[in-house]
Amino acid sequence: MGSRIAMAVLLAGLGTWAHAADSIEALASTCNNCHGVNGVSVGPTMPSIGGLPQAYLTNVMLEWKSGTRFSATMGRLLKSYSDVQIADLAAYFAKQPWVPQAQKIDAARVRLGAQSLKRCEKCHGDDGLPRDGETPPVNGQWAGYLYLESLKYRDDAVGMSNRQMRGAMKKLSDEELRAVSDYYASQK
Amino acid sequence: MNRLNRRDFLKAVTIAAPALALHAPWAHASGKSRVVVVGGGFGGAVAAKYLKMLAPQLDITLVERNKVYVSCPLSNEVISGHGELKDLEIGYDGLQKRGVNVVFDEATAIDATKRTVTLKSGTTLAYDALVLSPGIDFNYAGVEGYTEELANTDLPHAYKAGPQTLMLKKQLEAMPDGGTFVIAVPPGPFRCPPGPYERASQVAAYLKGHGKTKSKVLILDANDSFSKKGLFEQAWKTHYGNMIEWVPGASDGKVVKIDPKTKTAYTNFGEHKADVLNVIPPHHAGSIAKQAGLTNEKGWCPVDMLTMESTVQKNVWVVGDSCVHGELPVYPMPKSAHAAVTQAKVAVGAILARLAGQPAPTPYFVNTCYSIAAPDWGFSVVHVYRVEGGKLIYAQEAGGISVIDTPAITTLRKLEAEYAVGWLKNIMADCFA
Numbered sequence: 128m129g130s131r132i133a134m135a136v137l138l139a140g141l142g143t144w145a146h147a148a149d150s151i152e153a154l155a156s157t158c159n160n161c162h163g164v165n166g167v168s169v170g171p172t173m174p175s176i177g178g179l180p181q182a183y184l185t186n187v188m189l190e191w192k193s194g195t196r197f198s199a200t201m202g203r204l205l206k207s208y209s210d211v212q213i214a215d216l217a218a219y220f221a222k223q224p225w226v227p228q229a230q231k232i233d234a235a236r237v238r239l240g241a242q243s244l245k246r247c248e249k250c251h252g253d254d255g256l257p258r259d260g261e262t263p264p265v266n267g268q269w270a271g272y273l274y275l276e277s278l279k280y281r282d283d284a285v286g287m288s289n290r291q292m293r294g295a296m297k298k299l300s301d302e303e304l305r306a307v308s309d310y311y312a313s314q315k
Numbered sequence: 316m317n318r319l320n321r322r323d324f325l326k327a328v329t330i331a332a333p334a335l336a337l338h339a340p341w342a343h344a345s346g347k348s349r350v351v352v353v354g355g356g357f358g359g360a361v362a363a364k365y366l367k368m369l370a371p372q373l374d375i376t377l378v379e380r381n382k383v384y385v386s387c388p389l390s391n392e393v394i395s396g397h398g399e400l401k402d403l404e405i406g407y408d409g410l411q412k413r414g415v416n417v418v419f420d421e422a423t424a425i426d427a428t429k430r431t432v433t434l435k436s437g438t439t440l441a442y443d444a445l446v447l448s449p450g451i452d453f454n455y456a457g458v459e460g461y462t463e464e465l466a467n468t469d470l471p472h473a474y475k476a477g478p479q480t481l482m483l484k485k486q487l488e489a490m491p492d493g494g495t496f497v498i499a500v501p502p503g504p505f506r507c508p509p510g511p512y513e514r515a516s517q518v519a520a521y522l523k524g525h526g527k528t529k530s531k532v533l534i535l536d537a538n539d540s541f542s543k544k545g546l547f548e549q550a551w552k553t554h555y556g557n558m559i560e561w562v563p564g565a566s567d568g569k570v571v572k573i574d575p576k577t578k579t580a581y582t583n584f585g586e587h588k589a590d591v592l593n594v595i596p597p598h599h600a601g602s603i604a605k606q607a608g609l610t611n612e613k614g615w616c617p618v619d620m621l622t623m624e625s626t627v628q629k630n631v632w633v634v635g636d637s638c639v640h641g642e643l644p645v646y647p648m649p650k651s652a653h654a655a656v657t658q659a660k661v662a663v664g665a666i667l668a669r670l671a672g673q674p675a676p677t678p679y680f681v682n683t684c685y686s687i688a689a690p691d692w693g694f695s696v697v698h699v700y701r702v703e704g705g706k707l708i709y710a711q712e713a714g715g716i717s718v719i720d721t722p723a724i725t726t727l728r729k730l731e732a733e734y735a736v737g738w739l740k741n742i743m744a745d746c747f748a
Contacts, residue, residue: 199717203715
């Protein structure tokens with residue numbers, strides 16, 4: 128009798144684990160390969176996605192899926208997922224904590240970046256942490272990734288749809304873009 | 316979705332009943348279910364980690380021969396001097412800290428009836444579930460005149476990253492301008508389908524970067540096409556002119572024999588004298604899988620497409636390069652680190668469900684594989700699979716290779732070259748940290 132109860136408890140426990148591996152967690156775990164566990168990236172050219180605003184995540188994924196937003200890789204992945212799966216993924220990653228990544232950045236670079244913030248801080252804040260619930264935070268985001276993103280907005284052949292970002296990125300020099308990327312990356 | 320649920324339900328009935336009828340594997344002395352993982356590459360490491368992460372109560376043992384793992388992805392960049400081997404190395408302390416019992420030993424026998432794995436040291440490990448991720452081994456006899464000894468001395472294949480990678484790099488550096496670097500590609504399937512062609516690109520990048528532009532890279536191929544062919548050919552033309560030549564199998568490209576002394580590669584009708592002869596021998600599943608009787612006539616492990624469980628032995632899950640998996644025969648999953656990792660995560664879900672007497676969860680399989688063909692010039696192939704009507708199918712509306720012709724090519728190729736590096740950092744952390 129006792130062992131049957133013990134077994135039932137064990138079974139129930141294992142059932143919970145099996146369930147944890149099901150549904151959106153299982154799908155989301157395929158994102159970890161590139162974006163890190165729970166969306167916390169440790170690869171300087173890959174963005175952290177855990178804790179980004181749900182609206183932002185939903186929008187960019189749907190735009191990649193429909194092809195209205197340029198992507199190098201993501202569009203080819205998202206075309207196979209339903210809008211419901213995309214919404215669930217966005218909700219899942221939005222719920223994860225936003226974890227700024229400590230990066231080795233020289234203080235002089237941070238000071239230089241602070242001087243070039245004019246075109247960025249209105250939306251992204253001087254601390255990289257917007258509070259409108261839609262603009263992605265960039266504090267502690269990877270500098271490498273932020274700089275690569277700016278290249279997309281500068282290249283008219285890429286044709287990013289956000290005109291404000293295109294305009295702002297083009298008005299900064301390459302050196303300023305690197306400095307601003309470093310500045311935001313250094314924010315905690 | 317309804318159909319899926321019904322299938323899962325039916326599966327629940329059919330799986331749960333016999334599992335309960337058998338001796339309950341989780342009801343042994345310690346009260347812990349035991350999972351043994353053989354092979355600490357990407358697939359095995361991530362299986363051990365996720366099992367422990369999702370089910371800390373489980374007793375997880377990882378058996379691995381080497382104390383340090385060396386990533387094959389991005390090892391071609393070491394040959395050209397664009398990367399360092401030390402950045403590809405990682406130990407097992409991350410897994411140990413998580414509570415995975417890491418045993419540095421070699422699995423020499425599997426008894427699927429008794430559910431035991433015997434190690435070289437003589438230890439026997441009992442398991443309730445076994446994950447096999449033994450990678451590949453080489454069939455040296457597939458190229459007459461080539462041997463394992465030659466691979467470790469004069470003629471490294473460098474198709475497992477490590478000392479051979481550095482040996483091949485040295486040979487490339489010593490090659491005089493005007494020399495010929497021959498890469499012999501085995502019949503598919505082989506691990507990292509774009510690997511040989513990325514290697515040719517990296518060799519050319521080195522030669523171009525060092526002013527040795529009279530040299531030649533000759534790819535002698537047993538196959539008639541290759542992964543990301545259009546992208547590679549575009550990159551070669553853009554960056555290397557005519558330095559790289561590809562000879563398909565149909566044009567007598569298959570190397571059948573070599574003379575190691577003269578570094579000559581023989582095809583059925585021709586011979587090619589090399590200055591550096593890089594023979595990649597044919598592959599099969601890691602020897603332990605073969606020895607355990609888990610392989611098919613072609614030397615690979617067949618698995619249930621939805622769970623990664625061996626179709627030969629119950630309670631054994633095979634993931635990574637050693638398995639044959641996907642919508643066969645047209646859209647198999649490539650033998651890549653990324654594929655291995657998603658397969659392992661599916662196996663973890665299936666194992667936890669099995670131990671709980673529940674149906675396996677819906678599996679999600681993806682592959683993303685980057686290649687770097689020149690500095691700032693990377694591209695990728697993506698595969699996505701999904702379950703439809705109880706079968707695994709390749710999602711044809713998704714996936715595919717990077718755009719070939721686009722006005723945004725400079726930015727696009729730069730992005731993917733950079734992403735390749737970020738991808739590796741993350742996938743290594745996902746598996747080993």
